[in-house]
Amino acid sequence: MRPFHYDKPATATDAVTNFRPGAQYFAGGTTMVDLMKLDVMKPARLIDISGLEKGRYDFIKWSGKSLRIGALTPMTKLADDDKVRARVPMLSDALWLAASPQIRNMARIGGNVLQRTRCPYFRDTSYEQCNKRKPGSGCAALDGGVTRHHAVLGTSDKCIATYPGDFAQALVALDAVVEILGEDGPRSLRFADLHVLPEARPDRETTLAPSDLIIAFSIEDADFPRSKYLKIRDRESYAYALASTASALRMDGNTIADVRLGLGGVATTPWRAREAEAALRGGPATEAQFARAADIAFAGASTTDENAFKVELGKRTMVRSLLETARMEG
Template identity: 45%
Template sequence: MSVLEYRRPEQLAEAIALVSADPGAAYLAGGTTQLDLLLKDGVVEYRTLVDIGRLPLRGTSVVDGVLRVGAVTTMEELAADAVVIERLPMVREALLSGASTQLRNMATIGGNLLQRTRCRYFRDRAVAACNKRAPGSGCAAVRGPARMHAILGAGENCIALHASDLCVALVALDAVVGIEGPDGQRSVPLTEFYVMPGERPDVENVLAHGEMITHVDVPLPAAGLRAQYVKVRDWASYEFALVSAAAALRIEGGAITEARLALGGVGTVPWRAWAAEDLLRGRQAYEANFRAAAEVALRDPYTVPGTEFKVGLAQRLIVRTLKYVSGAQA
């Protein structure tokens, strides 16, 4: 193994300068994914790790109805936050189902947004065909055994799944990512932060080299919005989602006036089901309408042997979750 340099700057500007000046440098926060990829799986290579864990990027605040979450706030800290408990229960449900207690005490919010896929073909260096790891080499998952893979936003170049639970809830709530880099600051809606595989599966988000996530802004819903995050997995203990759904409805006079729906376990990115939301608005909170929305949400999936089951499973989960948040029985 080559020599790895470790740096721990005291200032944000210093950290950005260190990474920007070195193409072989990367930021390090909790390290729960990064160190696995580097030291255990060996599928990424860095010359320098710049530790940002002690920079002033931790904690939460509320300004003008928006919860701002510092990027190095841990998952456990955010799950225990009083505002999250009271105003964002869907986010808390996603956090608590997303990792073991030990991992939640180390993993950061910024790191969760940037976590890499758990696709076993990507993480196994013995597999030559992985466009995400080696662009242009092909996708072994498309022709090999596949189960924990994507069916939305996928194609012959890549079916690697985005594994985050938290991001599904944040996408549904219109969260915005705060970014800082050598060219200054910018904000990007989380729905626009991720890049679907297309011809370049190795490009996963809009960050340029040297840019880092500094915070995440989560708009606090007005009273009356009922929401839930539901995750289906192989066993109840810590495990990645087969499918998951973050759903929120506002119902007035029996009609749906606001609908939010995002899916996990099925997309190459955290999947916002825009068409399903459009279908639901203005309709009655009936199971028949929920079923129609579920069909629209899973329209035109890209499946391979081993992932076909996710279509029906996701549709059933959508209906179940919408029924719960609406209180519908019919």
């Protein structure tokens, strides 16, 4: 491991105002420490935010149907919260189905949404080509590499690395807002605008400045008891999604009054299937309608020989998730 400085500021304001170039925040460290060992991330300074202001950013607060969650809340705590499980099960599901118990205990939800891709060519510095790790160096995956796990939506000719997370699919579906403390003070950002498509610069993954600190997520309307997260993977637990769907429905009799769809395992960023939602809204909750929406959601897919199956699997996962959501009590 390369030598680095270690800071443990007392407050969020200290953390942000004393931030220096080359520094990196960390709380659970479950992605970053791995990547430091692999020499993929080489921060000169680590800023440990795990204990900021004695748990001030570790909270779950409801106000009517609005939900606000502190960025330092451990995954396990949010996943296990009774009210969250009852009112918006999709959020809890997405956390339970992620990682392992040990990782869920360590990882905080602020860092969770910023986890890096599992693309093997990004994670192993002995590969010369990786536009995400070394801008302009090429893409080993697109140049004859192993691509079974790679994305089919939101890709570019520079990068097809999959966004690996689960929780973010629920956040993007719920129109969450990210609360940020930056050098110029607090501000907020739509979660949907946090991550950026790889396009020509896959090394740029978010719209955050290096010193920006995520302090909370807020969801204005988190009252979706009829919601779930369905994750399809190669084994029953502790595996990344091949395809996943965060789905939520609000019914008005037999008519879909509101629907939310976040897709995981198939895209380069947390993925909201807005056009599919629009096709469903105001219509009946039938399998035929769900299948039509799934075709719309994957209409823009771009595939390789190895990951082409994700289009079919992604559609089937979305249909199944919607069918199961429709059967829930709402």
